[in-house]
Amino acid sequence: MTESTTPAASQALPKTIAFIGGGNMAQALLGGLLASGADSTALRVSDPSPACREALAALGSFAIFEDNAAAIDGAEAVVLAVKPQMLGAILTALAPVLTAQPVTPFVLSIAAGIDCASLLHWSGGVPVVRAMPNTPALLRSGATALFATPGVSPAQRAQAEALMAMAGTTYWLEEEGDLAAVTAASGSGPAYFFRLMECMIDAAVAQGLTPALARALVTETALGAARMATAPGADPAALRAAVTSPGGTTAAALEAFEATGFAPMVKKAMAAAAHRADTLAEELGVPSAARAHHQGDEA
Numbered sequence: 519m520t521e522s523t524t525p526a527a528s529q530a531l532p533k534t535i536a537f538i539g540g541g542n543m544a545q546a547l548l549g550g551l552l553a554s555g556a557d558s559t560a561l562r563v564s565d566p567s568p569a570c571r572e573a574l575a576a577l578g579s580f581a582i583f584e585d586n587a588a589a590i591d592g593a594e595a596v597v598l599a600v601k602p603q604m605l606g607a608i609l610t611a612l613a614p615v616l617t618a619q620p621v622t623p624f625v626l627s628i629a630a631g632i633d634c635a636s637l638l639h640w641s642g643g644v645p646v647v648r649a650m651p652n653t654p655a656l657l658r659s660g661a662t663a664l665f666a667t668p669g670v671s672p673a674q675r676a677q678a679e680a681l682m683a684m685a686g687t688t689y690w691l692e693e694e695g696d697l698a699a700v701t702a703a704s705g706s707g708p709a710y711f712f713r714l715m716e717c718m719i720d721a722a723v724a725q726g727l728t729p730a731l732a733r734a735l736v737t738e739t740a741l742g743a744a745r746m747a748t749a750p751g752a753d754p755a756a757l758r759a760a761v762t763s764p765g766g767t768t769a770a771a772l773e774a775f776e777a778t779g780f781a782p783m784v785k786k787a788m789a790a791a792a793h794r795a796d797t798l799a800e801e802l803g804v805p806s807a808a809r810a811h812h813q814g815d816e817a
């Protein structure tokens with residue numbers, strides 16, 4: 519079950535935030551933080567790539583490190599913004615620094631497929647929040663679901679929410695297991711819409727439109743439809759019905775969609791995404807014995 523929230527006020531932000539990994543997502547969040555007037559002296563980022571550090575320096579005047587341990591010293595929140603495959607080694611190396619801080623920071627992981635039991639195991643048991651953002655976060659139009667382990671305080675929950683609100687809207691989950699469905703809906707979701715756009719553009723070109731016109735019409739239609747569907751009180755089914763006159767062109771198209779098994783196909787595709795999210799946790803996380811050990815920390 520989920521509890522939806524509105525973007526949190528920037529006043530709730532952690533006093534000092536360290537980003538481990540300064541790539542796309544970190545830069546999106548940092549851009550949002552700077553745009554919302556966050557104190558740049560409170561922001562730190564570490565990344566081993568000189569090119570990435572150069573890109574970060576162009577974003578603003580916050581502290582940039584090559585060394586992860588130096589970046590987290592004194593941080594109230596540590597955002598793990600590295601690829602999931604690297605997270606175990608990076609967090610294990612940081613655990614002694616995290617646990618030795620006078621005030622224990624919380625860790626916010628945005629890595630896909632790494633469960634809280636693994637994060638707790640690698641971090642030495644510091645409070646852990648998991649977040650699943652999506653690509654529109656790069657334009658601060660993302661949708662992020664969050665899950666907090668019981669060790670996370672109400673103040674830290676508010677801080678995690680305020681931080682992810684820099685990437686768009688935020689929603690708290692009560693069950694970590696729901697993150698697989700979130701991954702299937704919003705995490706992977708942008709690609710489904712991109713695929714539909716590709717197919718519509720190809721079909722419009724096949725019907726005689728130029729590629730440029732087909733692309734403009736299809737992408738602007740997607741944007742307009744998304745704006746209508748996200749208006750307060752809007753219902754996609756009602757919006758569809760309102761533009762579908764009996765015997766009309768839209769009805770002809772939608773009948774053809776359903777004749778090809780559109781709804782079951784979408785259900786099957788999202789089930790595949792959720793299943794992959796679950797198997798990723800097993801492939802990239804700690805072995806099941808260590809996971810079971812930390813299940814108690816989450817209960």
Ligand SMILES: NC(=O)c1ccc[n+]([C@@H]2O[C@H](COP(=O)([O-])OP(=O)(O)OC[C@H]3O[C@@H](n4cnc5c(N)ncnc54)[C@H](OP(=O)(O)O)[C@@H]3O)[C@@H](O)[C@H]2O)c1
Pocket residue numbers: 538539540541542543544564565566567570586598599600601602604608628629630650651652653654655705
């Ligand atoms: N992008 C999205 O839309 C999206 C959506 C949901 C979740 N996520 C999650 O967000 C996380 C970050 O994704 P991203 O797209 O921002 O990836 P990214 O652009 O590749 O950024 C990761 C950064 O971490 C750096 N890095 C590598 N090893 C490191 C180390 N030992 N210490 C510190 N930094 C290190 C990488 O440097 P190099 O390039 O030199 O390796 C890179 O600059 C991933 O776990 C992903 O699953 C992303």
